[in-house]
Amino acid sequence: MFALDAQQLTKVYKGGLQALKGVDLQVEEGDFFALLGPNGAGKSTFIGIISSLVNKTSGRVEVFGRDLDRDPQGVKSCIGLVPQEFNFNLFLPVFEVVINQAGYYGIPRREAKARAERYLRQLDLWDRRETEMRRLSGGLKRRLMIARALVHEPRLLILDEPTAGVDIEIRRSMWSFLRELNAGGTTIILTTHYLLEEAESLCRNIAIINRGEIAERTSVTALLNKLSTETFVLNLRGRLSELPELGGFVLQALDDCTLEVEMNRDHTINGLFDALSRNGIEVISLRNKQNRLERLFLEMVDRRAAASEVGA
């Protein structure tokens, strides 16, 4: 059974904007799934339809075998949503926000309090339980949105740009929490338009949506294998007097001590180091010039944009 099965999903907004053009997407139960796409690609519309915030124009959605049209309450009870924008009553204290959300799902108050305490502790918010929402920082609000989305213990957690505007430390702790949650059996779908590192680091499967259509749907590993070349930036121990000729590698000096190397997938890092050593060049450290997924993503989006321009 799929956690999510969307078929031929379309959405035409008033005014004629076609945000989704027949999207088919299946997400396996237990998956950690990334939905990538540039701004305006249709990610939030897609998420909005699944979570009942947006009315679909046509198509079908099933969540754990429950049809959104026939059993909307069944579908809603399976889903937890962490939206992109903050959507709190800013004058309520943290604890009350989570307890109210549990109440909306029909969870009795005593049970709601116990669950709220559990998730607030897990997300390091328990000490802030009496704080009004408007006094929380952006990062704490993001974490609270996760606690709120989990209080009814959904089988499918959807996170729309979950770490937007969050500092690195909080982002890492959120990633760690989400990994544990997924390991515990919760299916997770996250969307992102810029933090591709997030998708590469967390997700097993991925779909790229562009202009309301699924451009690619595969595993993260398979997608990364599509990269024909990779570019590394090397920090050198000594000064580079002359750019050496290395067969199979394209070299460019960024400055006297920094070298950029483009290599295709037939070559290995070991081979690169051997060749550099033979030329008396010592490497202190290296890094990817660009996130690999980001590069692929941009290539795909550019390709499809070019194709649609030709088609037009």
Added chain:
Amino acid sequence: MSDWQRYWVTFETILTKEILRFARIWVQTILPSVITTTLYFVIFGRLIGDRIGTMGGFDYLDFIVPGLVLMGVITNSYSNVVSSFYSSKFSRYIEELLISPAPNWVILAGYVAGGAARGLVVGAAVMAVALLFTEIQVHSPAVMLLICLMTAVLFSLGGFINAIYANSFDDISIVPTFVLTPLTYLGGVFYSIELLPGFWQGLSLANPVLYMVNAFRYGLLGVSDIPLGVAFGMTLIFIVGLTVYSLSLLRRGVGIKT
């Protein structure tokens, strides 16, 4: 746990949230109506009322008590729901409810009950103030309470519909200013419609507030311009109509979904 038990928890959650909301800001929500009606009692009752004499066989001050109580109920029920629901739309925390499995009728019932609660609290406060100025013997507490509750429910529904259509904070003040206030003032709060010429008497019958004020006046004083059954019947028809309309708006997601 049955569906009905879950629905009850959801209803209770919305209602508690709404009551806490207006209770936290009681200086803005409860006190103004009490002060305003106290002024009405002082000015229209004591200062001017003595010169008016009697109306419907009662001192003018006694005659206006039911209308003033109901005016508090009407404006507060309406404004509670319109401001609370519109704020939840504006700040998008209505999404907390929309993504939950709460049925539309439970959401509506929760907000309407919250509005009715504020209306009744203000109504009781105004009544308490009235008792400082008059010595009214309540004619029928059951009629009084029932029409008070029905009025609170009806205008909470009105506030809900206003909030659904509102796109700005201006939109939630237009209806109270240009529709609700005239309806209330022309609904027989300060006068008996028997004082009006024939045409205006007929036109007054299209005003739902008239039925409620008169039913409430019957409950308090035992007199009414409108037969009691008609007053209750009309109020009930308005309640059913607005309930069906509100549920239809929620089902289609008007104003809350794209």
